[in-house]
Amino acid sequence: MTAQQQHIVVIGAGYAGLAAATRIGRKHRVTLVAPESRFLHRVRQHETAAGLPEHRPALAEVVRGRQVTHRQARVTELDLAGRKVFLDSGEALTYDTLVYALGSRTALHGIPGAAEHAYPVERAAELAERMRTAARPGTVAVVGGGPTGIELAAELAEAHPAWQVRIVAAGQVGGWLSAKGRAHVRKVFGRLGVQVHDRSAVTAVTAAGLRTDQGTLDADLVAWAASMEPRELAAETGLTVTPDGRAVVDQYLRSVSHPEVYVIGDAAQVVVEGVGELRMSCATAQPMGVYLGKLLTGRTDRPFGYGYVIHCLSLGRKDGLVQLVHKDDSMKPKAVTGTAARLVKAGIVSGVLWNLR
Structure with missing residues (x-):
């Protein structure tokens, strides 16, 4: 994986995706796909709701100095067999490795109104x-x-x-x-x-x-x-998912059905020995992104570990x-x-x- 430069596509620029992209971009060519131009600091949304100033750095500033190109677009489809990512801009990206980090959203649970x-x-x-x-x-x-x-x-x-x-x-x-x-x-x-x-x-x-x-x-x-729920794309694409739609991964955060795809953050069901299944949160998502950045640049070969x-x-x-x-x-x-x-x-x-x- 790290013997030569790869093209790695990261979809999602939340805590997990952005932390992974900036670290992978030290060695490999990265295309970061996200519709927003600024980072959404989700753990501060209660402050935004209260009318306080937002703290949202530009993605371009966060990835500055890395081999990271930001495509401001939404992913509409994934072709895992052909290793292609289709965007709402009409563009199709090819990749050597895919990092799926689309995160989660607030679940309405089908409550009427x-x-x-x-x-x-x-x-x-x-x-x-x-x-x-x-x-x-x-x-x-x-x-x-x-x-x-x-x-x-x-x-x-x-x-x-x-x-x-x-x-x-x-x-x-x-x-x-x-x-x-x-x-x-x-x-x-x-x-x-x-x-x-x-x-x-x-x-x-x-x-x-x-x-x-x-x-x-x-x-x-x-x-x-x-509570939060994952996006539907993982299930629609054919990744093995849990009943609630999170992708099942191994100890290296690889999809158990498609090992060329890494899934991190709220989109993944991660089970750590001695800890159990990790909950959806910034506290777990960003460490996954940091770990994956190290793994894909050859700075670690150990399984992902975490403890609260x-x-x-x-x-x-x-x-x-x-x-x-x-x-x-x-x-x-x-x-x-x-x-x-x-x-x-x-x-x-x-x-x-x-x-x-």
Whole structure:
């Protein structure tokens, strides 16, 4: 693989794809396919929704100095047998090796009205504009009790104190955290005036708010921060995928059905010995991209390894939570809160951008 220069096509410029492309581009010729011109710093979308400045460096700046050419286009089809990538620009790219890093998107789970009335985190800027231009303050309901939903609810409540913010979850909001972590999230929500609706599964979204299995909740705006789902292209192309559509890979992140294709980030089902199946997140996606860059440039020949250390949550601009975890992502009792946690989270988020190269 590394004896001579190859042409490697990377599709997707998220945390995994961009980290891989910049490193592979030190030795091989890379074509990076992505429709956007700037990097989407997804873990900061709650800040965008609150109207704070975006931190989105130009892809051209991130790949500067590497043998990386950015094609600003969408992939419409993959011909794995012919090793071709077809773009919506009409162009067809040939490759020696393909890196599939199309990531994931917010899952609407087929909930009636969600597509018409809810703002998924990908539309954070639109949500910010709606709140900014509203004739009067109202109620915004955040659906999802995971990290994204918690960060979004806290950020909106702090940035818009005149609005009533609700967080609605099918299970317990922050239920995966330790007792100390859950207690701190509740404390911050209490301070910010966020109404918590646990164990309220959303059954429909309407122009007037939410219908849940516990009753109706009024809302002028609905922000959707539920679980993530992979893009359909992997399954449509013929890669072996899990029931939820993630490509099954081996210990070197190669497709088990097409070993000339590497799949990284949220698009891949990655199982690490002693850790288990990795969850979809920036925390796992970027290390995959870094690893693959080393593998394809001959700087490692070891299988991919990973172990969890912490969960980080920002709770507005003044507070945060750093939850310590075991290697397998199970919770430890200890958690750091307050200003110290906020600074740790800010440092990690800034380091993500630096680590793209």
